[in-house]
Amino acid sequence: MRAPFDTFAMRGLSLAVLLTLAACGTTPQKSASNNVPLPSGGKVKVPVRQDPTLPVLPAAGSGRGGYYKDDGPGDNPPANLRDVPDAEVRNEPYSTRSNRPYVVFGKTYTPITDNEPFKQKGTGTWYGKKFHGQRTSSGEIYDMYKMTAAHPTLPIPSYARVTSIDSGEQVIVRINDRGPFHATRVIDVSYTAALKLGFLGKGSHQVVVERLLPADIDAILAARAAPKPVPSVVARSIDTPADSEPEMGAVVQPEITALSAVDATVAAPAPAALATGFYLQLGAYSRADNAEAGRAQLAPYAQTLGNLDVVPAGPLFRLYGGPFTSRTDAARAAASLPASAGVKPIVIER
Secondary structure, eight states: OOOOGGGHHHHHHHHHHHHHHHHHHOOOOOOGGGEEEOTTSOEEEOOOOOOTTSOOOOOTTSSOSSSOTTOOOOSSOOSOGGGOOOOOOOOOOOOTGGGSOEEETTEEEOOOOSOOOOEEEEEEEEOOTTTTTSBOTTSSBOOTTSSEEEOSSSOSSEEEEEEETTTOOEEEEEEEEOOOOSTTEEEEEOHHHHHHHTOTTTSEEEEEEEEOOHHHHHHHHHHHHSOOOOOEEEOOOTTSOTTSOOOOOSEEEOSSOOOSOTTOEEOOOOOTTSOSSEEEEEEEESSHHHHHHHHHHHGGGHHHHOEEEEEEETTEEEEEEEEESSHHHHHHHHHTSOGGGOOOOEEEEO
């Protein structure tokens, strides 16, 4: 279990005193990788190049930034953290030791051990360097660059879908630690999870935490293991105007076609079967059975995508999700889909 937040200041002060005393009698060692020899025999220190895609944050222990006091970012984060996939879900037995009732600051916490739905809204924060490499409540070593989180009562180990209300981003994390122990905070996520949710710099966001039940995990695993639909060829007519809506070109059509960025809105003709509103176009197929297979593959995400409808449109069968009341809601739903869904929707308006 991570140390309660109220003890951080005292520990940080003690550590600062020890480091100050140690500095009086020792000479700091320079990293060999940062020192470049000069012709004169001297050396010049070259700063370590940071990943330019990461937000620039105050150093850990600086007392600045949105994170807690002596916590903060690591000195040299790995590259391509935005591409780190969500936690790989699987059903596994809960830890007996990590799910016993416990007391922090006089309050008793009773971890959940049943299979009832759990959904919670509140402030999400992140924790980093101060705990990086330390043992979590599960017994695992905390790695701030993986997709994990701490929660006061969700089972250990378990998985949760976390959605940032501010950014609309969504991730799946593995619950392997306890905390935060603060009345207004509902979850502490890792550095990488906070990066993907969009609140590293601010330090917190309003989030929704939703537990993934064993049945949810089974559905996700089944969708990943499902046979892929048979690819088919979509032929473009030579008479098709250059400025008409793309029909995927004369190429092999994958089972779910990535059409465009999620925030692009196209002036697509709306099929009569769809009611007025905003929709996500999730794929276009030359065969009805492939469209139905695509709908089945996305069924586990129906709560996010809304109604999944296959609508004939000329020679194609288009797969839509919705309707949504606004373009923003549709784009947010599209952005919340994990990469494992294998689809990049576009927004259309009827």
